Amino acid sequence: MIVDLRNYRLGLVSNLSTAHGVVHQREGILVSVTDGEYVGWGDAAPMPGWSTSSLELVSASLAVAAANLETGIDATLDALEAVPEARAGLAGALADLTARRRGLSLSRSLDPGASASVAVNGLVSASDPAEAAADARRAFDTGIRTIKLKVAAGSPTLDLERAAAVRDAVGPDVELRLDANGGWTVPVALQMLDALAPLHISFCEEPVDSIAGIAEVGAASAVPVATDESARSVDDVAEAIGTGTIDVVVVKPSAIGGPDLAMQAIRLVREFGATPIVTTMVDSAVGVAHALHVAAASGVEMAHGLATSALLRDDVGESPPIIDGRMVVPDGPGIGVGPL
Ligand SMILES: [Mg+2]
Known part of the structure; x- marks a missing residue:
């Protein structure tokens, strides 16, 4: 070879x-x-x-x-x-x-029951509440039904306004999740999630920056919590779900070491009754395709974080299309994407 x-x-x-x-x-x-x-x-x-x-x-x-x-x-x-x-x-x-x-497509090679498309979330990070609301609405209008709002970059008051504006813009039926990228302390995270819970937040990624801290928040908060950057390896993922208070684990195939290790982590999370969510790391079209096939093989119906190619001005190939809020898995052999 x-x-x-x-x-x-x-x-x-x-x-x-x-x-x-x-x-x-x-x-x-x-x-x-x-x-x-x-x-x-x-x-x-x-x-x-x-x-x-x-x-x-x-x-x-x-x-x-x-x-x-x-x-x-x-x-x-x-x-x-x-x-x-x-x-x-x-x-x-x-x-x-x-x-x-x-x-076989990579997804079917990973799991014969892999789905033909997966729901994707829209990512909203604008700091201005009106701008964040407009971005969320734009994603909604393309068929996206899950919004992930980045929080903890500004003040708590601003985040409360942004989250309320986004919820207002997309209505009650859209799943709204948060990502704090470890930016809060445990007491602030508990206060914030308590204040945000009435907006029906499905979960918050990385409210604080350690597995132990996230588990502590998860034990006391009405909003479920997720690990992302705190759980980087299959061992970390095992530690996170072993706490029993972390409901969601973000798995990045490009960061954990590839599709085989990502599937190991996903199976582990599912065995514990928790939910794995697959995301890219703003990867090239090849990385996005890998994440898509893993997500399709994960058996998870919730939206995955794959809609990141629009953040790139150019790319190594063409990412699979997103139609009505779902990324369509190429049904040709392998990842179905080859650099041009
Ligand atoms: Mg994250």
Whole structure:
């Protein structure tokens, strides 16, 4: 098998400000693996401020893995476990290749009962309440029925106004979830969620920045809580759901180490009766396609965080279409997306 690594740099429609800093562009590495007949594609793209690995480390780790692949796939993937974004790129490309060889879509290769489309959420992060409401309404008008509102970047009063404005704009039947990116303390999170509960919040991602803290909030709050960046590995996910007070776990295939590890985490979460939600890390079209196939194989009907391609000014290929609030799973072999 031959591995090829190709760096890319994608412009963003506007700078992404997260609770962890500002991102100006999206950089990553496209990984392709060929057996001479088929080609599988993967995306390795650490997010600055979110990932603990740098692009340089991911690149160097992939170069070593590419040189060692012939000595054994399992050992090569195991050696990448400390650099999960690199593992995601190679494991993703290998999973895509295997599915293409079998003539199956990646989702059906992960689970024969995978769905043909998945609901996606709209992401609202505008700080001005009227602007946030308009963004939510625009998403609603395209058929989206779940809105995720970023909170904790401004004052509590502003967040209360923003959430109320968004709820008002989309009406009572839309699922409204929050993401605080770990920006609150436990007492503030409890106060905020108590104040926001009348708006019927389905759950809040990362109200505080640790598994123990999120579990503490979950035990005392009327609003269910979710881990995202606090639970980065399958072991972390096991710890999070083991607390018994965390109801939702966000799983990012590109951050946890690829589709196989994402499916492991998803099965674990479901066994505990909790809900896994699959999201991208503002990935390229290849990464989005991987996340889509994992989401389709997850068996979870709630909306997943896949509608992120519009944040990119250019891309490595074409992301699967979103029709009436649902991303349609390509039914061709593999991920159904190949870089152009
Ligand atoms: Mg999140």
